Amino acid sequence: MERAEQVAHETEPWATDSHSLKGWxxxxxxxxxxVAxxxxxxxxxxxxxxxxxxxxxxxxxEVMMVGHASDGWLADDEVSYxxxxxxxxxxxxxxPREITPAPIDCPPGVPATRAPQ
Structure with missing residues (x-):
């Protein structure tokens, strides 16, 4: 969720205000x-x-992102979810436009974890 908040924060200035309609x-x-x-x-x-x-x-x-967490001391124990x-x-x-992220339940059929890329 931290990554989603970071994306919203970084995108907001880019999408700030279209009232001038100059390039927005x-x-x-x-x-x-x-999404990108x-x-x-x-x-x-x-x-x-x-x-x-x-x-x-x-x-x-709505976007499905990949998060990473460590299950142990070794980097090899990292889990993608x-x-x-x-x-x-x-x-x-x-x-200006305001962008707010909120966690949602993933659709049925989306596995909780994924194999390393």
Whole structure:
């Protein structure tokens, strides 16, 4: 989850404010960037407000990321596990886009752990 929070924090300045419309990207491109930055696998994505000047919940994207944890003293004991996260992209009446990550249950059929790459 720390990685998801880092991705949200790093993407937010890039997606900051589209009010000037000078080079700022669409809400869809913000969702695409979140998936790319996580290095994860897209589960679902939905743009709720296509208007770049829109307010409220602009879009959501769910991503399956890979986390790593150590089971013991040796690096060989490291376990890779699935982390599923939803990113909400919203904007208040005036202001920049805000990106909030929240853990979600992974879909059925997604194994809890994965083999080393």
């Amino acid at each position: 990207k669409s809400n869809q491109s913000v969702l695409d960037r979140l 930055e996580t290095g994860g696998e897209l589960l679902t994505a939905s743009v709720h407000v296509p208007d770049e000047r829109g307010v409220g919940l602009l879009g959501t994207v 699935q982390v599923c996260v939803r990113f909400d992209v919203r904007r208040e009446t005036s202001g």
